[in-house]
Amino acid sequence: EAQVTQNPRYLITVTGKKLTVTCSQNMNHEYMSWYRQDPGLGLRQIYYSMNVEVTDKGDVPEGYKVSRKEKRNFPLILESPSPNQTSLYFCASSPALNTEAFFGQGTRLTVV
Amino acid sequence: AQTVTQSQPEMSVQEAETVTLSCTYDTSENNYYLFWYKQPPSRQMILVIRQEAYKQQNATENRFSVNFQKAAKSFSLKISDSQLGDTAMYFCAFMKLYTDKLIFGTGTRLQVFP
Numbered sequence: 001e002a003q004v005t006q007n008p009r010y011l012i013t014v015t016g017k018k019l020t021v022t023c024s025q026n027m028n029h030e031y032m033s034w035y036r037q038d039p040g041l042g043l044r045q046i047y048y049s050m051n052v053e054v055t056d057k058g059d060v061p062e063g064y065k066v067s068r069k070e071k072r073n074f075p076l077i078l079e080s081p082s083p084n085q086t087s088l089y090f091c092a093s094s095p096a097l098n099t100e101a102f103f104g105q106g107t108r109l110t111v112v
Numbered sequence: 113a114q115t116v117t118q119s120q121p122e123m124s125v126q127e128a129e130t131v132t133l134s135c136t137y138d139t140s141e142n143n144y145y146l147f148w149y150k151q152p153p154s155r156q157m158i159l160v161i162r163q164e165a166y167k168q169q170n171a172t173e174n175r176f177s178v179n180f181q182k183a184a185k186s187f188s189l190k191i192s193d194s195q196l197g198d199t200a201m202y203f204c205a206f207m208k209l210y211t212d213k214l215i216f217g218t219g220t221r222l223q224v225f226p
Contacts, residue, residue, distance in 0.1 A: 031212040033212060033213070033214075035214075040218055041218060042116075042203060042216035042217055042218045042219055043203065043214070043216040044216070045213050045214070048212055048213065050212070058213060059213075088155065090157060092157075092214075094212055097210050097211060097212055098145050098207055098209065098210070098211070098212075100147075100159045100162065101157075101159075101212075101214060103156065103157035103158075105154075105155070105156060106155045106156070106157075
C-alpha cells in the first residue's frame with residue numbers, strides 16, 4: 001500500500017531532550033516536507049526536500065533540523081525541544097511540483 | 113507573501129443538504145494552484161480537490177465542487193448531498209507555481225448532523 005509512515009504517533013518529552021520523528025514513504029517521491037499544525041494557525045511548512053541531500057527551510061524552521069540521506073526517509077530532529085514546539089506534526093511527500101501531497105498520520109508532540 | 117483566509121471557523125449542515133465553505137487568498141502571482149484538504153477526526157489529511165489557476169473551468173470531484181473566482185481571489189468549496197462522513201476540518205491551501213509548499217488557511221470545522 002502506498003503510504004507515508006510517521007513514528008511515533010504520540011510523544012511526550014521534557015524540555016531539552018533531543019528527539020527524532022521519523023518519516024518514510026514507499027512511493028519513490030522526490031519531494032518531502034514537514035508541517036506543523038497549531039490551532040488557529042493551520043499548517044505551516046517547517047522544512048522541505050527536493051531530493052537526496054537537498055533540503056531547505058520553510059516558514060518556521062527555527063529549532064528544527066532535517067536530513068535526507070535516502071530518498072524514502074526524511075526525519076525531523078529537535079535538538080533541544082521547548083514547550084512552544086508542542087504541536088501536531090505532519091510529514092508529506094509529492095511525486096512532482098504542484099501535485100497532490102500525501103500526508104502521514106501525524107505525530108502529536110507534547111514538550112513539558 | 114501569500115495568505116489564505118477561511119472566515120468560517122465552524123459550520124454545520126444537515127445530512128443530504130448542501131453546504132459551501134469559503135476561502136479567499138491574496139497573491140500577486142498569475143499562475144498557481146489551489147487545494148481543499150479534509151482532516152477527519154482520525155487527523156489524516158486527505159486531498160478533496162485541486163484547481164489550476166490558469167484553467168477557468170471549476171474542478172469537480174463527485175459531490176465536491178469549487179467556485180473559483182480568480183479576479184476576486186475566491187475559492188469556495190461546495191459539498192452536495194452532505195453525508196455524516198463529511199464531518200471534518202476542511203483546509204483551503206495555496207501553492208505557487210514550481211514549488212512544493214502549501215500555504216494553508218486556518219480551517220473550517222464542518223459538522224454534518226442527521
